[in-house]
Amino acid sequence: NAGVTQTPKFQVLKTGQSMTLQCAQDMNHEYMSWYRQDPGMGLRLIHYSVGAGITDQGEVPNGYNVSRSTTEDFPLRLLSAAPSQTSVYFCASKRGAANYGYTFGSGTRLTVV
Amino acid sequence: AQSVAQPEDQVNVAEGNPLTVKCTYSVSGNPYLFWYVQYPNRGLQFLLKYITGDNLVKGSYGFEAEFNKSQTSFHLKKPSALVSDSALYFCAVRDGNTDKLIFGTGTRLQVFP
Numbered sequence: 001n002a003g004v005t006q007t008p009k010f011q012v013l014k015t016g017q018s019m020t021l022q023c024a025q026d027m028n029h030e031y032m033s034w035y036r037q038d039p040g041m042g043l044r045l046i047h048y049s050v051g052a053g054i055t056d057q058g059e060v061p062n063g064y065n066v067s068r069s070t071t072e073d074f075p076l077r078l079l080s081a082a083p084s085q086t087s088v089y090f091c092a093s094k095r096g097a098a099n100y101g102y103t104f105g106s107g108t109r110l111t112v113v
Numbered sequence: 114a115q116s117v118a119q120p121e122d123q124v125n126v127a128e129g130n131p132l133t134v135k136c137t138y139s140v141s142g143n144p145y146l147f148w149y150v151q152y153p154n155r156g157l158q159f160l161l162k163y164i165t166g167d168n169l170v171k172g173s174y175g176f177e178a179e180f181n182k183s184q185t186s187f188h189l190k191k192p193s194a195l196v197s198d199s200a201l202y203f204c205a206v207r208d209g210n211t212d213k214l215i216f217g218t219g220t221r222l223q224v225f226p
Contacts, residue, residue, distance in 0.1 A: 004156075031212065040122075042203060042218040043157075050212070058213065090156055092214075101147050102214055104156035 002026050006091050006105035013081040013112045021076040021108050023091030029103070030096035032074040033058070034066065036087040037107075043090065049074055050096070081112045115140045115208045119217035126194045127225050134189040134220045136204030145207035146187045147214065148178055152200045160202075163187060174198070194224045 007022045025032065033048040035058075045058030049068040063085060065077040074093075078085060088109050092102035116139045126132045138144055145164055149157040161172025168180045178189045189202060204217040 033214070035216075040218060042119075043216040045213055045215075048211075048213060056211075092157075096212075101149075101159045101162055102157075103159070104149075106156045 004091055004093055004103050004105035006089075006108050008108060009106070010109050011111070013078070013110065015081060015083060015112060017081050019078050019081065021078075021089055021091075021110070023074045023076065023105060024072050025074075025091075025093040025103070026072065027093065027095075027103065028071060029093035030071070031102075032068065032091065032093045033102065034064070034074070034076045035090045035092065036060065036085075037090060038087050046076065046089075078110075083112045086110060086112045115206050115215050117146075117204045117206045117215060117217040119202075119204055119220045121220050122218075123221045123223065125223045125225065128196050129193050132191050132194045132198070132222065132224070134202050134204075134222060136187045136189065136217060137185050138187060138204075138206050139185065140206055140209065142209045144180075144187075145209070146178075146180065147205040147207070148172065148176070148187075148189050149203045149205060149216075150174075150200050151203065151219075157203065160189070194222075196224050196226055198222060199224045 004025045034046040035043040044060050047066040049055045091105045094100045094102045118137045147162045148160040151157050163170050163180045171177045205214045
């Protein structure tokens, strides 16, 4: 009964480094999304996926890549980290039908120095 | 474009008093509305949703929300606040075209003993 699992929980990067934030869900959910949370700005959608092999951009996709090779996993890649990407990142998943809500992971706190 | 607004950054209420956290929305078509709560250093937890039907929706932890179509509002309410209700509350609306979830900026609820 793990739900949505995000790793790592905390990460410090230097400007220009790359890394991958991992997200896995064991509920066989079709939809998965990545959000970033910044003070005073709520949650903003980075990328989302409606199923394996299908991804699309959200509000703030620049500097991030995603892929969805399996239903379970939806990793978020930072290509060249910038201080503006310092944030808390949340992965979420849900069933495909419209009336279901998202289940969120516990988040990854990323600091870029 | 679909959007939600949470006009109050913070709401303060005394324990035992009723609480209201405000949310207004702008959507084309039928609104699918959600409330989530975030406790410190945790992910978002689903509280309740409005899809169709009764305008008063009951959710987790004694919370309820009133859907008002004429005022395009979906305010979160609780008859008697608890100190443990202190958290960050997010209103969200589903984008009917893409099934993405669009969040408000959040309202911090402080319940004082």
